[in-house]
Amino acid sequence: MTELSQQVPNLIREQGRNLRNSSNKTVTKAIHIWHQAVIPGDLDRSFAAAAPDMLLLIGQSQNDVAQEAWETTPDAMRAIDHRPLPARGFDFDTTILNGTAGNGQALFDVFYGSILTAKRQIGEGTDSRIAVMQIDADMARLIRTALADTSRTASLMSAKSFNFDACYVRALTPPSCGRCAILAGMPSGKKPFERHPYCDCIAMWCRDEKMLMTHFSSANDYLDSLDDKQLAHVLGSQANARAWKDGADLNKLVNAYRKRGDVRPAQLYGRNIKYTTESTTKRGTGYWMVKKAGYVKTMHRDGSKYFRVDRPRLMPETIYQIAGNDHAKAMKLLKNYGWLGLAA
Structure with missing residues (x-):
């Protein structure tokens, strides 16, 4: 039990x-x-x-x-x-x-x-x-x-x-x-x-x-009580479940899907990627982590009143694809794209 x-x-x-x-x-x-x-x-x-x-x-x-x-x-x-x-x-x-x-x-x-x-x-x-x-x-x-x-x-x-x-x-x-x-x-x-x-x-x-x-x-x-399949269903994907086990902030993973369409596919860097627009304005923790990592070149408006970063905030699924079997690289990217806690 x-x-x-x-x-x-x-x-x-x-x-x-x-x-x-x-x-x-x-x-x-x-x-x-x-x-x-x-x-x-x-x-x-x-x-x-x-x-x-x-x-x-x-x-x-x-x-x-x-x-x-x-x-x-x-x-x-x-x-x-x-x-x-x-x-x-x-x-x-x-x-x-x-x-x-x-x-x-x-x-x-x-x-x-x-x-x-x-x-x-x-x-x-x-x-x-x-x-x-x-x-x-x-x-x-x-x-x-x-x-x-x-x-x-x-x-x-x-x-x-x-x-x-x-x-x-x-x-x-x-x-x-x-x-x-x-x-x-x-x-x-x-x-x-x-x-x-x-x-x-x-x-x-x-x-x-x-x-x-x-x-x-x-x-x-609750999450500790779930098997791998159930955990992936609750968090949205197997990659999100893996990220949570690797220390990703639960709120950040769930909030990535806060609004319909926040998580989007694209072709970039010579590959298919998934990214989120959540937390990419100047008030978002995702923005500050991506900026700290040196990824942000400028800000732009995407049809709304808010300015967002000009680089996509990669979802864990794409991060693990890029990192391959290099766990240290995956952890670094999770941190750089704002999935780990600020103290990580």
């Missing part, structure tokens, strides 16, 4: 599994409803036909995950601090969460946004079949996010009903992505629960923040 599984109480891990299972089933059924309603060449009519049944299905799933979170959160709190809870200070109707996203926006409007995006893509020349596939992906992501937000909101209300000063830390529900891993263990404080696509982290609630800090799931605990 890994340190990770020892830290997170079984009940909380069960909450995460149930939420994931509910999300998977809802996504499968909702996408089927959407496909049955698709009218070639008319996305608006397609969505109008599919929306009632889709929203009814998602609302039922929201009700299920919210009710489970409301009912099981007190047991999860007791599993952490092993103390009895007082009576609830208030009740909460979890059904009011049905049909709304985590930001309070109506799910109809949220999902219709994917239709508007697809229509714009088609207008720009994208094949309609590809646009429909993108709608599938967008809807799946939105459904998972809506259910996760609903569960977290219900657990928040449940915890606060026992103690208004209750606090949380983020807990992983493996398998988790790299972004979830680096956010694991983050306490509530004044910062809201930071979300990202496909995030299924859960909030572990307790009345004692110090007690919570003995249970939180750290990124290193």
Whole structure:
């Protein structure tokens, strides 16, 4: 048993599994409803036909995950601090969460946004079949996010009903992505629960923040529990996994993919390379390390308001290709391109 599984109480891990299972089933059924309603060449009519049944299905799933979170959160709190809870200070109707996203926006409007995006893509020349596939992906992501937000909101209300000063830390529900891993263990404080696509982290609630800090799931605990294939999946590639084992900063590896398109292929130096635009402005640590290594000749704008280095910040995959079997050279390049910590 890994340190990770020892830290997170079984009940909380069960909450995460149930939420994931509910999300998977809802996504499968909702996408089927959407496909049955698709009218070639008319996305608006397609969505109008599919929306009632889709929203009814998602609302039922929201009700299920919210009710489970409301009912099981007190047991999860007791599993952490092993103390009895007082009576609830208030009740909460979890059904009011049905049909709304985590930001309070109506799910109809949220999902219709994917239709508007697809229509714009088609207008720009994208094949309609590809646009429909993108709608599938967008809807799946939105459904998972809506259910996760609903569960977290219900657990928040449940915890606060026992103690208004209750606090949380983020807990992983493996398998988790790299972004979830680096956010694991983050306490509530004044910062809201930071979300990202496909995030299924859960909030572990307790009345004692110090007690919570003995249970939180750290990124290193999680990554240490993975085999090579799982680690490569979480970090994006086998090279990234190797770099992490060689001491690369986890945040830097994950943040390289912060925005879609940040990691790009190119042909340079007589070879195919992969590079990232992340952390290449004057404020980025990647910029300062590349400059310190003497690679920066000048700065340029890449269509945005920011000036970036005129040399690509190579990804670990390309660095290991260049270094070959020379480990010392690989470590030097990892440092020069800003993948190791500043103290390395």
